Amino acid sequence: MISRSLIEKIFAAASIERWNDHPRPVQFTELAKQAHKMIIAYVIARHEEDRGKSLHWQSLIEGGIFEFLHRVILTDIKPPVFHKLMAHKKERDKLNLWVVERLQNDLEALSPALFNRFSHYLLTDPDSNRERKILRAAHYLATKWEFDYIYEWSRPLYGIDATKDEINRQIEEHRELGAVQTMLMNRELPDTEKGIYGFIALVGQLRFQKRWAQTPRIPETSVLGHLLIVAILSYFIALEIGACPRRSYNDFFGGLFHDLPEVLTRDIISPVKNSVEGLDDLIKEYERQAMEEKVYPLIPFEWRREIRYFTEDEFLNRIWPADNSSPQILQSEEIEETLNNDEQNPIDGRVIEACDKFSAFVEASLSMRTGITSPALDEAKRKLYARYANKKLYGFPVGMLFDFFW
Structure with a gap:
């Protein structure tokens, strides 16, 4: 079962500031950086598959989650010191063992098998597979994207060029990955020619869009x-309900991309969408057109089917077998067990929706717990709790997650 403690650790990343010893045009957080890293990892991994390389997607997804949790626990160590410690086996093993011990109860409560994979991931050779190399490359590309903003404000700082050189050196070491080579070549081209680099740059702009923008x-x-x-959260629930590998993959990346169109439309809050009949449908249609015009031209044609699958009808259960020209939307709250196989390519839109609403609920609850509240937060919290209290999906007690923060 997903514990309250584990949820709090995930949300803690929203309070971890990056580059806090540098002048910054905006606040950079560990949570947004890790999100950008996982989208970049998806791009690199898809590109590797296009080159005929085999990948284990579960290892990539879980590796990204494990590295995220690892960084949350070790947040007090500055990145340069952190990377030096990680470069020395003796110190690395001591730190990693301490992290494993700190997360053992939370991860074993969720899944003993997942905890064993987490422990193995941290306590084995970090250069052991392609998935780790992809995650490392994605890490440095996400860091570079942030640093390009920091650098313009930090030129007078002592050592800033050394930081720049080190980030560039680390990225250069990953040119063997085809997407890294392509992105480095395309980053200085006009916007319409940037390709996959333009895509990750555009996605990165979602870190500038605040949730609850008009509510402190x-x-x-x-x-x-x-x-x-x-x-x-969607991936964890997929593990709990016994989702097949493709369904777990879809639930993770469906969650990761479900708000992608908002990079073009901004985060329009539900009360506005629901205030005028038909407005939500009109917004959805505009989002589809904007994606066609501005996002899909940046990515290979072969990827567009999947990105559409993740971003359209994102909160509905659906399947999309390879021989079907379009997804089949399922009207039921739950996907039948007969459809829980890789060939049906299922995605739990209802699970993603529950995690989306739960995320908003926790955001409101955590703020109110600190004393920063408003009628909008209070109303949203009450409505979300009323909707999901006692709710179950596939026997998983979604409502209990809401009880944790009520």
Whole structure:
């Protein structure tokens, strides 16, 4: 079962500031950085598959989650010191063992098998497989994207060029990955020619879009950070309900991409969408057109089917077998067990929706717990709790998650 303690650790990343010893045009958080990293990892991994390389997607997803939790626990160590410690086996093993011990209760309560994979991931050779290399490359590309903003404000700082050189050196070491080579070549081209680099740059802009933009709240969260929270929680529930590998993959990346169109439309709050009959449908149609015009031209044609699957009808259960021209929307709250196989390509839109609403509920609850509240937060919290209290999906007690923060 997903514990309250584990949820709090995930949300804690929204309070972890990055580059806090540098002048910054905006606040950069660990949560948004890790979300950007996982989207970049998806791009690199898809590109590797296009080159005929085999990948184990569960290892990539879980590796990203494990590294995220690892960084949350070790948040007090500055990145340069952190990376030096990780480069020395003796110190690395001591730190990693301590992290494993700190997370053991939470992860064993969720899944003993997942905890064993987590422990093995942290206590084995970090250069052992392609998935780890992809995650490392994604880490440095996400860091580079942030640093390009930091650098313009930090030129007078002592050592800033050394930081720049080190980030560039780390990225250069991953040129063997085809997507890294392509992105480095395309980043200086005009926007319409940037391709996959343009895609990750556009997605990165979601970190500038605040959730609850007109409501004071602590900690603030961005749309980009919210995507990772929904993805991780959706993946954990997929594990709990025995989802097949493809369904678990879809639930994670469906959560990670479900608000992607908001990079073009901004985060329009539910009361506005629901205030005029037909407005929500009109917004959805505009989002589809904007995606066709501005997002899909940046990615390979072969990827567009999957991104559409993740971003359209995102809160409905659906299947999409390979020989079907379009997804089949399922009207039921739950996907039948006969459809729980890789060939049916199922995705739990209802699970993603529950995690999306739960994320909003926790955001409101955490802010109110610090004393920063408003009628909007109080109303949203009460409505969400009323909707999901006692609710179950596939026997999983979704309502209990809401009880944790009520």
